[in-house]
Amino acid sequence: MKIKNHLQRYSISTLSLFSLFFSTLIIASNAQAANATISTTRPKLVVFLVFDQLRADYLLKYKEEFVKNSSSKLGGFNYLLENGSYYPYAEYNVLQNMTCPGHAMISTGSWPINTGISLNEWYDKETKKTVYCVEDEKYDRSPRRLATTTLSDEFKALDIPSKVFGVALKDRSGIMLSGRKADGVFWFNEKNWQWETSKFYKDLPTWMGPYNSKISKIKGEKKWLASKWGVEATINLGQEIILNEKLGKNKGTDFLFMSFSTHDIAGHTYGPNSKEMKELTLAEDLQIARFMNFMRSKFQLSKDVLFVLTADHGIPASIEYSNLNKVEAEFINEIEVIEKIYSELNKMYSPKEKQEWFSSFKSLHYYANDVVLEKLSINKKEFLETCRKIILKQNQLEEVLIPSSFTIEKIINPQLRAQVDNSFVGHQWGDLILVPRPYSMNKSQIVLVNHLTGYVYDRTVPLILVGDAFRRQTFYQKAYIVDIAPTVSAVLHSLPGAKSDGRILYETFRN
Ligand SMILES: [Zn+2]
Incomplete structure (x- = not known):
């Protein structure tokens, strides 16, 4: 037993x-x-290529006309399209798509409610001044209004040697991508025709002196910034940084953020369906091909370098183009809208004396003049509701939002509600926000076409991730731009920004 x-x-x-x-x-x-x-070795260099206003369909539309890849010569966009994980329709999900918030979402993995950057510029009721997203009282320009950290800021916190550089014609693009710990961020000063930086970063590196004086001798014209010259100049400086700073040849992982502002400057002028934009996109492809071949001459491409290609926002067709195609788009006549509000408000609240009812109108945000409301003891909530009704009666808009009285019931459309949830930055937003109908936009004297909405054409952009970590595959799963930072950080074994909202696009990882 x-x-x-x-x-x-x-x-x-x-x-x-x-x-x-x-x-x-x-x-x-x-x-x-x-x-x-999860590979144990990190890439030596991470390169972000952000095309300002490159709507999702540009790459799909012109693919056949881009430089073909061959073993002797790499293509440009085609090299990236054919060698990585490609989301043709990656999305922003915000109320208004534009440059500064777009670049901040790319680098941080956060929606504007967490980056603190919901607009390029806004009216500050306290100081009664317009504030620009990268303006800085102390340093002139800096990322200090960014309310979180970026993926390269977090990588630098690992205490692994790492250099971070950013380049863009527009200061806000380079600054928002490169974060607080960047070793250098350079943008273009069109007055003295030179690349410059701010005191927030280190002084311009010594090699920039001779480089800048070579450029300033050209004495170019402002319109060049909207031509292929702008793309070429951005790539040239990117390559100069790689060579002079020995990026990718240091011990850890380095970062180069390049944003191509030219695509946006030209797109506003000509509209996305123009022959000028086609010519520019093909010229950009040649420049990217030049860059890819330069990179191949310096690195073992897929092993050493991780590339990300994306855009900060899209663009609608021009009003004229929409109308020709029977889309009833129109310019919102804001002068008429404002005159109508003023005359009705004067009649209603102040028949004897005309009042300045609003302090500022900016990017479809209307900032009420609180001094006048107080002086006349007007209930602000009622006042705003009245304004909303007056505007909607003119039958030009999809919706007029009153941020101070946001409740679930107030915004019935779930798409709009999600976009408001993601984008809300109270002190930057107006008391009223005008939401245009699809393809309609506010009229501007400076630009032909404008992107100020959360509609598909403004929010949908390509996303390509290239490098040893990623599959060569096209993905149609939902991917948001805030997913970029957590995904790249996962490959680097580091953290995304402190308030990251995105998910890791793990379906792209190679087994
Ligand atoms: Zn733009």
């Missing part, structure tokens, strides 16, 4: 030992599988 018991016990324990051994094997093989998806 004893022996039997012992045997039984023995066999049970053998069994459990066996199963323990077996399950350890399973765990070990699972661990191996997990290891296989």
Whole structure:
């Protein structure tokens, strides 16, 4: 009996030992599988290529006309399209798509409610001044209004050697991408025709002196910034930084953020369906091809370099183009809208004396003049509701939002509600926000076409991730731009920005 018991016990324990051994094997093989998806070596250089206003369909439309890839010469957009994980329709999900918030979302992985950057500029009721997203009282320009950290800020916190540089014609693009810890961010000063930086960063590196004086001798014209010259100049400086700072040749992982502002400057002038934009996009492709071949001459491309290509926002068709195609788009006549509000408000609240009812109108945000409301003891909530009704009666708009009275019931449209949720930055927003109908826009004397909405044409952009970590595949899953920072950070074994909202696009990882 004893022996039997012992045997039984023995066999049970053998069994459990066996199963323990077996399950350890399973765990070990699972661990191996997990290891296989996460490479232990980091890329030497991370390069972001952000095209300002490159709507999703540009790459799809002109693919056949882009430079073809061959073993002797790499293509431009085609190299990236054919060698990485490609989301043709990646999205922003915000109320108004524009440059400064777009670049901040790319680098931080956060929606504007967490980056604190919902607009390029806004009216500050306290100081009664317009504030620009990268303006800084102390340093002139800086990322200090960004309310979180970026992916390269977090990487630098790992104490692994890392250099971070940013380049763009527009200061806000380079600054928002490169974050607080950047070693250098350069943007273009069109007055003295030179690249410049701010005191927030280190002084211009010594090699920039001779480089800048070479450029300033050209004495170019402002319109060049909207031509392929702007793209070429941005790539040239990117390559100069790689060579002079030995990016990708240092011990850790370096970052180069390049944003191509030219695409946006030209797109506003000509509209996305113009022959000028087609010519520019093909010229950009040649420049990217030049860059890719330069990179191949310096690095083992897929092993050493991780490329990200995306855009900060899209663009609608011009009103004229929409009308020709029977889309009833129109310019919102804001002067008429404002005159109507003023005359009705004067009649209603101040028949004897005309009042300045609003302090500022900016990017479809209307900032009420609180001094006048107080002086006349007008209930602000009622006042705003009245204004909303007056504007909607003119039948030009999709919706007029009153941010101070946001409740779930107030915004019934779930798409609009999600965009408001993601974008809300109270102190930057007006008391009223005008939401245009699809393809309609506010009239501007400076630009032909404008992007100020959350509609598909303004919010949909390409996303390509290239490097050893990523599959060569096209993905149609939902991908948001805030997913970029957590995904790249996962490959680098670092953290995304402190308030990251995105998910890791793990379907792109190679097994
Ligand atoms: Zn723009």
